[in-house]
Amino acid sequence: MVWIRGIDEIPMSFSNLNEITVSAVGQATQSLISLKPGDGIGLRGPMGRGFVLKGDNILLIGGGVGVAPLAFLGEQAQSIGIGVTSLIGFRSSRDIILYHRFEALGPVIITSDDGSTGICGRVAKGLKELDLDDFSQIYLCGPELMMCDIISRTERYADRIQASINRYLKCAIGICGSCCLDPEGIKVCVEGPVLTASRLLQSEFGKYRRRSSGSRGPCRD
Amino acid sequence: MQSLEGIVGGLKIRNPVMLAAGILGSSGGSLRRAAQAGAGCVVTKSVGARPRDGHPGPTVVQLNCGLLNAMGLPNPGYKEFQEEIDIARIGGVPVVASIFGADKEEFREIASFITPDAFELNLSCPHAKCYGAELGIYPDLVETITESVKNEVNVPVWVKLTPNTSDIIGLGIAAQSGGADAVVAINTLKAMAIDIETGTPILANTFGGLSGPAIKPVALKCVYDLSLNLDIPVIGVGGISTWEDAVEMIMAGAQGVQIGTALYKGYEVFQDIINGLLCYLEKKSITLEQLKGWAWRQCETHSYQNPRVTRRDTTNKNA
Numbered sequence A: 001m002v003w004i005r006g007i008d009e010i011p012m013s014f015s016n017l018n019e020i021t022v023s024a025v026g027q028a029t030q031s032l033i034s035l036k037p038g039d040g041i042g043l044r045g046p047m048g049r050g051f052v053l054k055g056d057n058i059l060l061i062g063g064g065v066g067v068a069p070l071a072f073l074g075e076q077a078q079s080i081g082i083g084v085t086s087l088i089g090f091r092s093s094r095d096i097i098l099y100h101r102f103e104a105l106g107p108v109i110i111t112s113d114d115g116s117t118g119i120c121g122r123v124a125k126g127l128k129e130l131d132l133d134d135f136s137q138i139y140l141c142g143p144e145l146m147m148c149d150i151i152s153r154t155e156r157y158a159d160r161i162q163a164s165i166n167r168y169l170k171c172a173i174g175i176c177g178s179c180c181l182d183p184e185g186i187k188v189c190v191e192g193p194v195l196t197a198s199r200l201l202q203s204e205f206g207k208y209r210r211r212s213s214g215s216r217g218p219c220r221d
Numbered sequence B: 001m002q003s004l005e006g007i008v009g010g011l012k013i014r015n016p017v018m019l020a021a022g023i024l025g026s027s028g029g030s031l032r033r034a035a036q037a038g039a040g041c042v043v044t045k046s047v048g049a050r051p052r053d054g055h056p057g058p059t060v061v062q063l064n065c066g067l068l069n070a071m072g073l074p075n076p077g078y079k080e081f082q083e084e085i086d087i088a089r090i091g092g093v094p095v096v097a098s099i100f101g102a103d104k105e106e107f108r109e110i111a112s113f114i115t116p117d118a119f120e121l122n123l124s125c126p127h128a129k130c131y132g133a134e135l136g137i138y139p140d141l142v143e144t145i146t147e148s149v150k151n152e153v154n155v156p157v158w159v160k161l162t163p164n165t166s167d168i169i170g171l172g173i174a175a176q177s178g179g180a181d182a183v184v185a186i187n188t189l190k191a192m193a194i195d196i197e198t199g200t201p202i203l204a205n206t207f208g209g210l211s212g213p214a215i216k217p218v219a220l221k222c223v224y225d226l227s228l229n230l231d232i233p234v235i236g237v238g239g240i241s242t243w244e245d246a247v248e249m250i251m252a253g254a255q256g257v258q259i260g261t262a263l264y265k266g267y268e269v270f271q272d273i274i275n276g277l278l279c280y281l282e283k284k285s286i287t288l289e290q291l292k293g294w295a296w297r298q299c300e301t302h303s304y305q306n307p308r309v310t311r312r313d314t315t316n317k318n319a
Helices: A027-033 A064-079 A099-103 A123-129 A144-153 A155-160 A197-201 B028-036 B082-089 B104-113 B139-152 B168-177 B213-229 B243-251 B261-265 B268-284 B294-301
Strands: A002-004 A008-010 A057-063 A083-090 A108-112 A137-141 A161-164 A194-196 B006-008 B011-013 B017-019 B041-043 B060-062 B067-069 B095-099 B118-122 B157-160 B182-185 B189-191 B208-211 B234-237 B256-259
Touching: A002 A027, A008 A027, A057 A064, A057 A123, A057 A144, A064 A083, A064 A099, A064 A137, A083 A099, A083 A123, A099 A108, A108 A123, A123 A144, A137 A144, A137 A155, A144 A155, A144 A161, A144 A197, A155 A161, A155 A194, A155 A197, A161 A197, A194 A197, B017 B028, B017 B268, B028 B041, B028 B082, B082 B095, B095 B104, B104 B139, B118 B139, B139 B157, B139 B168, B168 B182, B168 B213, B182 B213, B208 B213, B213 B234, B213 B243, B213 B294, B243 B256, B243 B268, B243 B294, B256 B268, B261 B268
Parallel strands: A057 A083, A057 A137, A083 A108, A137 A161, B017 B041, B017 B256, B041 B095, B095 B118, B118 B157, B157 B182, B182 B234, B234 B256
Antiparallel strands: A002 A008, A161 A194, B006 B011, B060 B067, B067 B208, B189 B208
């Protein structure tokens, strides 16, 4: 959990050792990117369960700023001899981040919503280029609807897909309940944020998500 | 085999170990999970008249001695909450709705709309402006709010009390006079933490409430005093994380116990406490009823100081 003093405390994944990658989407992230050298933040963590490396050949599928923790994961995998293929998607060529890091890991398929780079369309369009049977494990991170799109097209592989998901976190230690997934009540902050697709398929994921008040709202990111 | 079944605060429950308000209680799914993990009954997150986002973060500070929080009563509003109560009921145990309001009308409005198995009136949250303890430190408000909810509903009404007062017995007596079926003691103690790097209070609300092991001795004393001085049952809450803590709380006079902060260890804490309690009763060859208030009786045996109060007639204090 990253504390921007005077603003808020928000969950963040590492994109490298001692590094986070931030996209300004709200007040807290806007404040984070406005910090100057020498400014400080508060840290609480690490929290929850992250990706678990399995097998000898893996696929990373990321969308937007969600590619950041996958680059870090891919580097860890590569360092212990695991083969890494990446499928990453962005809105347009202007939004591409960390491309060189994925390129250094192995084959990369890139998509863009506007067709300005790579395959034109959503990330899931890139699946056609791949045979998922080749991979022992598939790692997902990105906007909820993008991950849901991928999972719904690859249900057969659901038990070997690990997805890092986002929910509204308050306590981040498994007691307040603000991040719990219906209907099972999975505590995303301690049992996640990485969950297998087979568990997500049984949940609210992709259907709705709770707002800070606890009411149900759309799951657009 | 000993039984933990009984009637607590007007509710028939399979065991007296409950999920405390504000813990994993904002969705029906997580409440049901607590019930399935063994809780004898579950208390929801407090619901109010309108949706609230709560305070910005940080909302918790993890300390060695316990936990500091200032969530700020986030809730979707009572109109959206019946659905969660209905889902929670699938867990098969009574569902108690914790509610908060700014005055007796708001409490009554909420209580008349939702239909839980019992209500717990939050007159004790220490960090939300105009709610909780800001009303709950005044005995006259405790009494009239309790009375107005009691007049509105046909299910038990519990009142959760604040320890941030010089006279918790007075608050308990007020709840009893208002017709409460039980009091729940205690809510968190006002507390704060400061970031020594910059001098900034860590909680975005500046201060919050302390829970966990640090407050158990405070809760014990409150429960001991309340149970000696009230005719209605006392439900003990505050820092209970093991079966030994639960035994101690029941010895102090509690008829039931609630578990909050200890849930950070996982839902298994319910079964651990229940099993421990059963083994203890077995070993001592006593019933749960005999365990209750054991400490009062020992005080009498040893002629220790007994805090039963003789209340002055406050109307004559200026005479």
